[in-house]
Amino acid sequence: MAKVMTSGGEALIKALADENVDIIFGYPGGAALHIYDAIYQQDRVQHILVRHEQAATHAADGFARATGKPGVCLVTSGPGATNAITGIATAYMDSIPLVVISGQVPNHLIGTDAFQETDMMGISRPIVKHSFLVQKPEEIPVIVKKAFHIATSGRPGPVVIDVPKNLTDPNEKFEYKFPSDLYLRSFALYDEAENSEVKKAVKLLTEAERPVIYAGGGAINSNAAEEIYEFGKLMGCPVTNTLMGLGVYPASDEQFVGMLGMHGTYEANMVMHEADLIMAIGARFDDRITNNPNKFGLQAKKIHIDSDPSSIDKIIDVDVAMTGNAKKVISQINKELKAMNFDNKKFDGWMKKAMQWRAEHGLNHNMLDQKNPGDIILPQQVIQSAYKATDGKAFVTSDVGQHQMFAAQYYHFNEPRKWINSGGLGTMGFGLPAAMGVKFAFPDETVACITGEGSIQMCIQELSTCGQYGLPIKIINLNNRALGMVKQWQDMQYGGRYSSISYEDSLPDFIKLAESYGHVGMKVEKLSELESAMEECFALKDKLVFLDVYVDPDEHVYPMLKAGGDMSEMFLSKTEKTFE
Amino acid sequence: MNHIALLMENQPGALSRVIGLFSQRGYNIDSLSVAPTQDETLSRLTMTIGEEGADINQILKQLYKLVDVVMVQNLSEADSLTLELAIIKLNKDKTDVEGLLNNYEFEREILDEKDNYTVFKVLGDTQEIEKLLSELKKEEFLEVTRSGTLGMTKGNESLATNDQTKISYD
Numbered sequence: 135m136a137k138v139m140t141s142g143g144e145a146l147i148k149a150l151a152d153e154n155v156d157i158i159f160g161y162p163g164g165a166a167l168h169i170y171d172a173i174y175q176q177d178r179v180q181h182i183l184v185r186h187e188q189a190a191t192h193a194a195d196g197f198a199r200a201t202g203k204p205g206v207c208l209v210t211s212g213p214g215a216t217n218a219i220t221g222i223a224t225a226y227m228d229s230i231p232l233v234v235i236s237g238q239v240p241n242h243l244i245g246t247d248a249f250q251e252t253d254m255m256g257i258s259r260p261i262v263k264h265s266f267l268v269q270k271p272e273e274i275p276v277i278v279k280k281a282f283h284i285a286t287s288g289r290p291g292p293v294v295i296d297v298p299k300n301l302t303d304p305n306e307k308f309e310y311k312f313p314s315d316l317y318l319r320s321f322a323l324y325d326e327a328e329n330s331e332v333k334k335a336v337k338l339l340t341e342a343e344r345p346v347i348y349a350g351g352g353a354i355n356s357n358a359a360e361e362i363y364e365f366g367k368l369m370g371c372p373v374t375n376t377l378m379g380l381g382v383y384p385a386s387d388e389q390f391v392g393m394l395g396m397h398g399t400y401e402a403n404m405v406m407h408e409a410d411l412i413m414a415i416g417a418r419f420d421d422r423i424t425n426n427p428n429k430f431g432l433q434a435k436k437i438h439i440d441s442d443p444s445s446i447d448k449i450i451d452v453d454v455a456m457t458g459n460a461k462k463v464i465s466q467i468n469k470e471l472k473a474m475n476f477d478n479k480k481f482d483g484w485m486k487k488a489m490q491w492r493a494e495h496g497l498n499h500n501m502l503d504q505k506n507p508g509d510i511i512l513p514q515q516v517i518q519s520a521y522k523a524t525d526g527k528a529f530v531t532s533d534v535g536q537h538q539m540f541a542a543q544y545y546h547f548n549e550p551r552k553w554i555n556s557g558g559l560g561t562m563g564f565g566l567p568a569a570m571g572v573k574f575a576f577p578d579e580t581v582a583c584i585t586g587e588g589s590i591q592m593c594i595q596e597l598s599t600c601g602q603y604g605l606p607i608k609i610i611n612l613n614n615r616a617l618g619m620v621k622q623w624q625d626m627q628y629g630g631r632y633s634s635i636s637y638e639d640s641l642p643d644f645i646k647l648a649e650s651y652g653h654v655g656m657k658v659e660k661l662s663e664l665e666s667a668m669e670e671c672f673a674l675k676d677k678l679v680f681l682d683v684y685v686d687p688d689e690h691v692y693p694m695l696k697a698g699g700d701m702s703e704m705f706l707s708k709t710e711k712t713f714e
Numbered sequence: 715m716n717h718i719a720l721l722m723e724n725q726p727g728a729l730s731r732v733i734g735l736f737s738q739r740g741y742n743i744d745s746l747s748v749a750p751t752q753d754e755t756l757s758r759l760t761m762t763i764g765e766e767g768a769d770i771n772q773i774l775k776q777l778y779k780l781v782d783v784v785m786v787q788n789l790s791e792a793d794s795l796t797l798e799l800a801i802i803k804l805n806k807d808k809t810d811v812e813g814l815l816n817n818y819e820f821e822r823e824i825l826d827e828k829d830n831y832t833v834f835k836v837l838g839d840t841q842e843i844e845k846l847l848s849e850l851k852k853e854e855f856l857e858v859t860r861s862g863t864l865g866m867t868k869g870n871e872s873l874a875t876n877d878q879t880k881i882s883y884d
Contacts, residue, residue, distance in 0.1 A: 259734055319784050
């Protein structure tokens with residue numbers, strides 16, 4: 135083969151192409167100019183120009199969550215790099231594969247407080263899976279390959295590649311060689327679980343009386359939905375998903391008891407509390423799930439499957455630890471259960487108990503049938519209406535707060551990778567740019583961003599990007615004229631002293647704002663008009679629609695776990711709770 | 715008191731990732747010693763974590779998870795040797811220093827003597843060195859520098875560097 139000579143900038147883009155990257159999100163600047171010049175001179179990798187680097191990382195992140203492929207973004211040094219930090223931390227907390235390329239000032243200026251210099255390696259260190267500072271241009275293809283491998287394997291996460299400008303100089307060419315194999319010293323990956331552990335797990339599963347399957351984001355990352363569904367059916371017991379795991383087990387299945395945790399369903403939290411066996415799959419027992427870890431699952435034995443050994447025994451000590459790929463480990467367990475013709479009838483009574491809890495205090499999924507005084511709209515009704523208008527098939531991104539919890543509770547996700555939200559870091563401003571990433575990945579699918587008037591204003595500038603690239607996203611804005619979740623906490627724990635949550639007099643006219651970017655804006659204030667507006671919104675296939683829905687400003691999200699309590703201690707409404 | 719031995723890639727940034735794990739969790743590193751090994755691409759660290767209540771297993775797992783970390787071992791759980799070097803300067807003459815050190819077992823050597831100041835080294839057990847230092851508090855104590863604890867397991871066990879993991883692509 136003829137030698138291919140490239141500059142560092144060209145090598146970077148060529149290596150992305152060799153990693154099968156079709157699209158990157160970014161924002162140019164001084165230190166990245168050579169790279170942008172290399173982008174200009176090829177058409178294999180498409181560059182999407184966002185309006186703020188945070189949006190570049192969230193868009194790449196949304197792309198990654200929806201497709202399972204790594205998302206890629208490119209930013210310049212200094213402010214470009216620091217603006218990307220929130221997005222990198224968001225991906226890190228939710229174990230999302232990202233490759234973030236940041237320009238850096240030329241080598242000889244590093245450490246001199248040069249214009250737009252910042253120590254990206256240092257600033258990003260605690261929130262990356264790994265990072266590389268390129269030292270020689272010839273290493274670029276190998277570093278790119280390592281970065282993609284590290285970002286996507288095991289427990290995925292973001293990887294930063296910091297590239298000093300002089301190493302991308304178009305006048306300095308070298309021979310481009312994309313490695314066919316990689317060498318990483320002591321890079322442990324876990325695949326199948328030890329057979330002895332599988333046997334121990336199966337013994338606990340089959341000897342249990344009240345088992346529950348608790349699956350999280352790791353189950354989605356390892357594409358284990360099919361195996362978990364089969365496992366659920368073999369067990370015939372209640373299944374719950376975390377906020378990050380929604381969709382990995384179909385919400386419409388009769389064994390699904392809903393989301394668990396802080397704002398989980400009554401039945402899911404009760405099942406967790408009363409279970410005698412908790413089977414955690416790609417979930418990490420975080421504080422939004424366990425509530426007080428000292429009171430968590432006291433009656434239950436625990437099995438934990440995770441690709442990251444440091445997640446195991448971190449918060450909750452478990453009886454059987456299975457480090458491995460959830461898809462493969464669940465297959466191993468399913469095989470054993472099938473081989474022994476396990477009869478799950480003995481869990482029928484337990485399953486019935488779960489359904490009884492649902493009948494007592496489950497969520498009302500038929501709120502569209504109800505009329506409200508003053509024709510006011512409840513936020514839950516907006517989600518149910520969106521579900522109905524999209525037939526439950528949309529990709530739904532969200533921001534952070536009450537609207538996020540309502541979406542998680544009321545939009546039934548039957549497939550993995552359809553629900554895209556910032557669970558770990560809780561990043562407001564995530565929803566719209568993430569929706570852009572999803573829309574680029576799936577241009578023919580319906581993509582809705584369920585947001586609030588607080589969150590949407592944190593990355594509202596991306597309405598411009600959506601205009602430039604013609605992205606017909608549907609923005610469903612649950613407008614309660616206040617920072618709803620903060621207000622809820624102030625109601626419940628601070629005697630209704632509403633500190634810094636209101637901006638009602640200075641909210642923009644979202645309709646005019648959307649229109650100024652060339653989009654369609656619609657406003658709904660009456661419940662009687664909600665469903666027709668929602669249908670109209672989703673029927674406008676080629677337009678971004680900003681549907682501004684005025685909702686009851688006083689609604690709270692329930693159930694809500696009592697701080698410091700166990701999982702059975704919940705507020706069920708403003709007047710009801712399960713504890714004294 | 716836990717002594718952790720660790721092998722990592724000898725490159726810029728690797729040490730800060732290791733240190734960062736501790737500062738992120740609010741743990742203090744009591745002592746740290748780092749230098750390249752016989753394989754110049756690898757550095758070896760010994761660190762001492764005195765923190766009560768630190769979850770050492772979690773720390774070991776988190777350390778091992780770092781891409782730059784090749785191997786980790788808790789020396790305190792193995793049959794191991796530890797050793798520390800200290801260089802001390804006192805406002806005393808050589809005879810007084812020798813008298814002072816007579817109560818101790820560790821190896822010692824006078825390195826320098828000038829204007830009634832003596833610089834000497836001691837090599838031995840960390841606890842014994844600390845005992846000496848606390849005794850010296852009442853002296854006109856000038857300066858001390860310590861290597862931090864160094865450690866290694868006894869016998870045939872070692873911090874083996876596994877072969878490189880080869881990742882092939884179709």
